Amino acid sequence: MIDPYFFRWNQIGFPKNLHGILLPENIKVYMLSSSCSxxxxxxxxxxxxxxxxxxxxxxxxxxxxxxxxxxLEQCLILNEIFDFYDSSELHRAHTTKVEGKDEQVYRIRKASIRLYLVFIGDAMVLFRLAPKRKDKIDTSEKMIIDERVKAIFKYPTESNDFLVRLL
Structure with a gap:
């Protein structure tokens, strides 16, 4: 299983041609990583x-x-993001079962690109970027999504173990 780390999202243009972005302090967006690199x-x-x-x-x-x-710059709280996208652009894409609890996976689409994310309290975690190949998520894609979502929720979000993994 992936031992997760989380980087604050503060740049666009990855992996090269990066330029910074500034989100309001109350909006926390993280990217999942498999190490502190x-x-x-x-x-x-x-x-x-x-x-x-x-x-x-x-x-x-x-x-x-x-x-x-x-x-996100327009949001006072993270959940307002749903007010700024229509349901064809941001919607529930999948449900992953983590320790008996259903965790909702959302997807933002732009043309043929899909960005997968989950919400943890007042934080958003971005964890998968993929091109659209089919209308339905295939089995191999579900496996990748499930593995990463389980990694995100590996440590209780209110624990010190989770907090030290925020880089």
């Missing part, structure tokens, strides 16, 4: 693995994150 942030790995050949897809990745940052 930024190179192991799953979004970065996902982005390089699917190596988009289309310049349109490349631009859509940047647009997706720029749009998310813009919408």
């Amino acid at each position: 930024k190179n192991d942030i799953f979004l970065y790995r996902d982005r390089s693995e699917f190596s988009l050949s289309s310049s349109r897809d490349d631009a859509d990745v940047i647009r997706l994150f720029t749009q998310l940052a813009s919408k």
Whole structure:
């Protein structure tokens, strides 16, 4: 199982051509990583693995994150994000069972790019970036999503173990 670490989301343009973003202090957005190295942030790995050949897809990745940052800037609390997206852009995509409890997985779409995320209290965790291949999530994609969601919830969010993993 993945031993999770969490980096505060504060840049767009990964893994290269990074430029900073500034979110309101009360909006906490993290990216899941398998180590304390930024190179192991799953979004970065996902982005390089699917190596988009289309310049349109490349631009859509940047647009997706720029749009998310813009919408989060308008939120007073994190849950207001649902007010700024319509249900075709941000919606429940999957449910992962973690220790007998259902954890909702959400997806933001931009053209053929999908960003998967979960909410933990007043924080959002971004954990998967993938191109859309089919309308339904296939079995291998569900396995990746489930593994990462279970890693996110490995440590109780109110515990010191979870807090030391915020980098």
